[in-house]
Each structure stands twice: as C-alpha cells, then as structure tokens.
C-alpha cells in the first residue's frame with residue numbers, strides 16, 4: 074500500500090493507494106475518527122454498485138457503522154441539481170446529522186456529486202472519497218466538488234476537502250475500455266503540465282496501462298496523484314498555480330456542455346481540448362513540437378483528437394463564454410510551452426480560439 078499526503082494545514086489528508094482496501098474500509102474510517110454514532114450515506118452509481126458496493130457495506134456494518142447507500146444512474150447526467158436534491162432527501166430519510174459523513178464510491182461523477190452534497194448538506198459535513206476509475210486519481214484529490222448546469226459545466230460547486238482518499242486499485246479491473254482511455258487522458262495531462270519524464274514513462278508503458286497491468290497502473294496513479302496534490306497544496310482555491318490543472322479544459326468543458334453531457338466522456342473532451350491548447354501555443358509563437366507530442370501521445374492511447382464535424386462552432390464559442398476563466402475580450406488558457414511545462418496566458422484572442430475550433434474538426 075502506498076500513501077501520499079495532501080498538505081493543506083488543518084485540512085490535510087492522506088491518499089491510500091493499494092489493492093483490496095475496500096473490504097477493510099472500516100479500519101480506515103476508524104483511523105480517521107469517522108463517527109459511528111451518526112449514520113453514513115454511501116453514494117455510488119449502478120455500475121459501480123453492481124461490482125463494488127457489497128464489500129464496502131459489509132465492512133462498514135461489521136465495523137459498527139450505520140451505513141446506507143444511495144445509487145444514481147451512471148454517467149455525467151447524474152451530476153445535476155435534481156440528483157443533488159434526491160441525495161439530500163436520502164440523507165434526511167437516513168437520519169444524517171452534522172456528525173455524519175457522505176462517502177463517494179465511484180468515479181468523478183459520483184465524487185463531484187456526493188462531494189457537493191457533503192459540502193452543502195447542513196452547510197457541510199464530512200466526506201470520504203473512494204475512487205473506482207482511473208480518472209478519479211484526479212477528481213478525488215483537491216476538493217473541487219460540483220454539479221453541472223445545462224449551460225455550463227461544474228458551475229454550481231464548492232471547495233470541500235475529503236477526510237481521506239481510499240483508492241482500491243483492484244476496482245479498476247472492471248472498468249470498460251473506453252473509460253480506461255478516458256481516465257488516462259487526465260494522467261497524461263498531469264505529465265504534460267508538470268513532468269516530462271513522466272510523459273516518457275507513459276509513452277513507454279502505454280500497453281501495460283491500457284491492459285491494466287497492476288504495477289504500471291499503481292505507479293501511474295501514484296505519479297498523477299502526486300502532481301495533483303503538489304499543485305493543490307500550493308494553491309487550494311485556484312488563485313494562481315492551480316489553474317494549470319485546467320489544461321485542455323476550457324475547450325473540453327465547452328464541448329461537454331454542447332454535447333449535452335452525454336456524447337463525449339470528460340477525458341475524451343479534454344483530450345481534444347489539449348490538442349486545441351497545443352494549437353494555441355503555436356499561435357503564440359511556440360514550436361510545433363509540443364503540438365506533435367501532445368497529439369501523438371493522446372492518439373496512441375486511443376483518445377480522440379479530432380472534433381466531430383457536427384459540433385457547431387458558434388455554440389462552442391458561446392459555451393466558452395460561460396467558462397469560469399473567461400474575462401471580457403480575451404480568454405485565459407493554459408498553454409503548453411514544452412513537454413512538462415505550461416504557462417497561464419490571459420491574452421488569448423477570441424478569434425484564435427474560433428480558428429482552432431475549426432482546425433480541430435480537420436485534425437488527421
């Protein structure tokens with residue numbers, strides 16, 4: 074078992090990463106003084122519940138916790154205000170109080186949704202992350218929790234750090250292939266923004282990662298979590314540095330919103346977005362190398378780099394205006410300047426972005 078610390082002063086917490094952790098989860102709850110007196114609510118989705126809910130409930134019950142579960146439909150559509158209300162209803166019916174905790178067992182959708190429920194229920198209760206996707210090495214760390222609005226992704230949210238992240242990597246063995254690639258997209262992002270050696274390692278270990286080789290997977294997740302926690306520890310609330318974690322997301326989030334949150338997976342949308350950012354880098358005078366490497370690595374992991382023709386550029390541009398980083402006139406983008414390096418640019422012109430969106434539809 075590996076352990077990493079997210080260093081946030083009194084809000085610091087550990088990430089436990091290893092095999093078979095779910096069946097012993099009660100021991101970790103004990104270690105973190107999660108209340109046994111107050112009921113817990115485990116939020117998960119139907120696909121995760123089918124494979125991984127029982128050992129969690131068994132361990133918690135055997136450990137003396139009063140746990141019930143709430144199961145949402147799988148997919149981005151569940152990250153909604155309507156689903157949040159249903160969770161609050163379930164929490165009230167189960168008798169949760171201010172000493173209770175909400176537990177997120179699932180991928181980023183469940184983590185963001187359950188996390189926002191924990192941040193808002195009774196103005197904030199304890200929260201535990203139990204990630205079950207590769208992508209969730211990103212989403213379970215750092216405390217960003219949110220639901221979507223039809224017009225803008227993650228626009229209703231909060232910062233609410235978990236008590237711990239309990240990452241049982243054996244759960245990943247049941248992931249569908251498309252979600253494996255989509256999750257690796259954020260891992261590649263962590264390399265591209267911070268660590269050129271990690272990018273090389275990712276390219277050299279592609280086959281192992283795509284086939285869920287346990288050792289390669291654990292190393293990749295550890296490195297990804299390390300980058301995420303180093304960045305978050307320096308800038309918890311995105312006053313500066315943390316924005317680099319948004320590489321590919323300005324365009325990516327707009328694509329997800331235009332697609333009605335049900336065509337492109339998050340990791341796929343940001344893959345296209347990262348190619349878009351690399352194209353913007355060229356407009357800002359950086360060499361073509363970063364574009365070539367970005368596109369090559371994403372394609373080799375089976376990720377999309379071309380925007381389907383049917384996505385209307387005007388609608389994408391309109392969705393971009395709702396981005397949290399949008400300021401009148403110019404736009405803020407995370408621009409890759411070399412492999413493992415990015416800069417935050419506030420001077421990206423709207424017309425360049427429009428041109429890049431069109432170019433993305435012709436990407437080979």
Ligand SMILES: NC(=O)c1ccc[n+]([C@@H]2O[C@H](COP(=O)([O-])OP(=O)(O)OC[C@H]3O[C@@H](n4cnc5c(N)ncnc54)[C@H](O)[C@@H]3O)[C@@H](O)[C@H]2O)c1
Pocket residue numbers: 118119120121124147148149152179180181182183185205206207208209211212213214215216217218227244245246247248249252255256259338339340
């Ligand atoms: N808060 C953050 O910092 C942050 C960071 C990155 C992404 N996100 C958010 O995360 C979300 C995407 O997360 P995701 O890709 O994990 O999506 P997800 O939670 O929808 O999971 C992907 C799919 O895999 C299924 N699944 C999950 N675990 C499984 C398992 N072990 N076995 C079988 N099936 C399993 C789910 O049912 C779902 O269909 C997006 O909403 C994105 O905005 C948040």
Ligand SMILES: O=C(O)C(=O)C[C@@H](O)[C@H](O)[C@H](O)COP(=O)(O)O
Pocket residue numbers: 211215217226227259311315316318319322397
């Ligand atoms: O943690 C962060 O900060 C990130 O930007 C990580 C992203 O991968 C993630 O998708 C996040 O939810 C995006 O945040 P947002 O503030 O742009 O909605």
Ligand SMILES: [Zn+2]
Pocket residue numbers: 211259322339343
């Ligand atoms: Zn993301």
